Amino acid sequence: xxxxxxxxxxxxxxxxxxxxxxxxxxxxxxxxxxxxxxxxxxxxxxxxxxxxxxxxxxxxxxxxxxxxxxxxxxxxxxxxxxxxxxxxxxxxxxxxxxxxxxxxxxxxxxxxxxxxxxxxxxxxxxxxxxxxxxxxxxxxxxxxxxxxxxxxxxxxxxxxxxxxxxxxxxxxxxxxxxxxxxxxxxxxxxxxxxxxxxxxxxxxxxxxxxxxxxxxxxxxxxxxxxxxxxxxxxxxxxxxxxxxxxxxxxxxxxxxxxxxxxxxxxxxxxxxxxxxxxxxxxxxxxxxxxxxxxxxxx
Amino acid sequence: xxxxxxxxxxxxxxxxxxxxxxxxxxxxxxxxxxxxxxxxxxxxxxxxxxxxxxxxxxxxxxxxxxxxxxxxxxxxxxxxxxxxxxxxxxxxxxxxxxxxxxxxxxxxxxxxxxxxxxxxxxxxxxxxxxxxxxxxxxxxxxxxxxxxxxxxxxxxxxxxxxxxxxxxxxxxxxxxxxxxxxxxxxxxxxxxxxxxxxxxxxxxxxxxxxxxxxxxxxxxxxxxxxxxxxxxxxxxxxxxxxxxxxxxxxxxxxxxxxxx
Numbered sequence: 001x002x003x004x005x006x007x008x009x010x011x012x013x014x015x016x017x018x019x020x021x022x023x024x025x026x027x028x029x030x031x032x033x034x035x036x037x038x039x040x041x042x043x044x045x046x047x048x049x050x051x052x053x054x055x056x057x058x059x060x061x062x063x064x065x066x067x068x069x070x071x072x073x074x075x076x077x078x079x080x081x082x083x084x085x086x087x088x089x090x091x092x093x094x095x096x097x098x099x100x101x102x103x104x105x106x107x108x109x110x111x112x113x114x115x116x117x118x119x120x121x122x123x124x125x126x127x128x129x130x131x132x133x134x135x136x137x138x139x140x141x142x143x144x145x146x147x148x149x150x151x152x153x154x155x156x157x158x159x160x161x162x163x164x165x166x167x168x169x170x171x172x173x174x175x176x177x178x179x180x181x182x183x184x185x186x187x188x189x190x191x192x193x194x195x196x197x198x199x200x201x202x203x204x205x206x207x208x209x210x211x212x213x214x215x216x217x218x219x220x221x222x223x224x225x226x227x228x229x230x231x232x233x234x235x236x237x238x239x240x241x242x243x244x245x246x247x248x249x250x251x252x253x254x255x256x257x258x259x260x261x262x263x264x265x266x267x268x269x270x271x272x273x274x275x276x277x278x279x280x281x282x283x284x285x286x287x288x289x290x291x292x293x294x295x296x297x298x
Numbered sequence: 299x300x301x302x303x304x305x306x307x308x309x310x311x312x313x314x315x316x317x318x319x320x321x322x323x324x325x326x327x328x329x330x331x332x333x334x335x336x337x338x339x340x341x342x343x344x345x346x347x348x349x350x351x352x353x354x355x356x357x358x359x360x361x362x363x364x365x366x367x368x369x370x371x372x373x374x375x376x377x378x379x380x381x382x383x384x385x386x387x388x389x390x391x392x393x394x395x396x397x398x399x400x401x402x403x404x405x406x407x408x409x410x411x412x413x414x415x416x417x418x419x420x421x422x423x424x425x426x427x428x429x430x431x432x433x434x435x436x437x438x439x440x441x442x443x444x445x446x447x448x449x450x451x452x453x454x455x456x457x458x459x460x461x462x463x464x465x466x467x468x469x470x471x472x473x474x475x476x477x478x479x480x481x482x483x484x485x486x487x488x489x490x491x492x493x494x495x496x497x498x499x500x501x502x503x504x505x506x507x508x509x510x511x512x513x514x515x516x517x518x519x520x521x522x523x524x525x526x527x528x529x530x531x532x533x534x535x536x537x538x539x540x541x542x543x544x545x546x547x548x549x550x551x552x553x554x555x556x557x558x
Contacts, residue, residue, distance in 0.1 A: 191415035
């Protein structure tokens with residue numbers, strides 16, 4: 001056999017084109033993300049560079065009156081509102097999602113997987129305005145008639161968000177449960193453990209990090225959700241004194257305020273600062289998920 | 299080659315009688331009657347898909363966990379048909395330990411793996427649990443290797459150690475019968491040797507039923523051997539007899555490695 005000369009074959013060209021195209025796509029993606037982060041960060045920081053507002057005034061100030069005679073930009077009510085509805089939504093949705101996931105994978109694995117899984121995934125695809133509308137026309141009147149307050153408020157926001165993040169947590173948890181080795185469960189049964197003991201002592205502890213990942217993903221979604229919350233939370237710029245009072249979240253203030261301010265004004269910049277806070281929180285959520293996934297591998 | 303044609307000793311406290319197992323309409327195990335004598339190891343051999351694992355799993359009603367599987371016939375333990383409806387499966391499974399092919403410790407500490415079963419059977423108090431953990435680990439020949447790190451994760455153990463931990467876990471509820479489903483097939487030769495050694499020791503207090511694909515292993519450790527083919531029991535006898543002078547031509551061919 002004579003030594004082959006390096007010839008350019010067809011598959012080499014295909015390989016080259018494919019590689020170049022993918023590199024281009026990845027580079028484009030990175031550029032978009034980096035410039036978005038840079039844009040939000042530079043806009044967000046400009047509030048504090050002018051010298052009118054300090055970071056602590058912004059983060060912990062409780063008075064929000066950007067158009068007042070002496071404008072003040074205390075965003076704490078919104079930061080608190082965002083965390084409050086997010087945590088409440090997670091508290092409501094997590095146990096429900098876990099039970100739904102357990103039902104699908106452990107109790108009725110046959111039609112549970114075949115029928116319920118697609119339904120849950122479908123729920124995740126419903127536009128948020130629909131959730132908000134349902135919240136406004138079902139949850140708000142219900143709360144108004146049965147509990148103190150006007151119906152709109154933190155409780156309504158948390159309930160709508162809980163329904164919205166239910167599918168996220170459920171499908172992540174169901175995937176984790178389904179990927180457990182079959183004989184791990186059987187080992188527990190073989191020791192004479194009941195189904196409930198097996199679920200509570202073997203299945204849940206083993207999949208706990210993955211379930212937490214689902215919950216954090218759900219919280220990230222709840223934290224960033226704007227429209228549905230804005231429709232039911234009442235949008236008052238105060239720290240609510242009860243769950244049935246109106247409040248605001250970072251997202252709802254941004255969506256409501258953005259159109260009414262001029263680029264470069266202090267008010268506009270303050271909204272960008274809130275967007276920066278939201279973005280940083282998203283990073284924290286992503287970081288948490290990574291951390292949990294790493295724990296999951298052990 | 300009907301299963302009924304085979305002479306089996308009767309009157310054992312643990313035996314199956316005309317046991318058939320179906321997955322839907324498919325008959326995976328066809329009317330098998332087998333005794334399991336006290337202080338013996340019974341090896342179930344046969345080509346993949348012959349029903350031996352299904353048969354083994356039925357002995358502690360583990361097939362209940364598979365939807366669509368039904369069982370006919372009887373499994374007698376101490377004069378009770380555990381296959382009868384109304385059997386307390388939870389109680390039953392305490393009498394019958396099981397170990398799988400792949401080591402599958404719980405994602406817990408070594409101690410908690412062994413204490414898991416006893417805790418659920420109402421044994422309370424650290425002292426009582428400590429004793430069970432130690433004696434179970436000793437019986438599984440693992441105590442000396444792990445006594446200083448009982449609180450470490452079970453997943454940090456080697457494969458062979460994990461498998462002995464699984465045996466210790468099965469022994470923790472003090473079963474009368476131990477079912478082993480290819481317990482050494484995922485292990486290296488040294489670990490396999492240890493497991494085989496252990497099986498020989500454990501049969502002093504137990505009945506052991508083992509599924510294996512390793513003919514040498516079956517010959518080394520078992521007292522009785524049952525050859526399964528396509529869901530039927532082809533041959534059952536003392537291991538010596540089955541391996542030196544099998545009655546059935548198929549058994550001989552399988553053992554010689556010419557078929558299967």
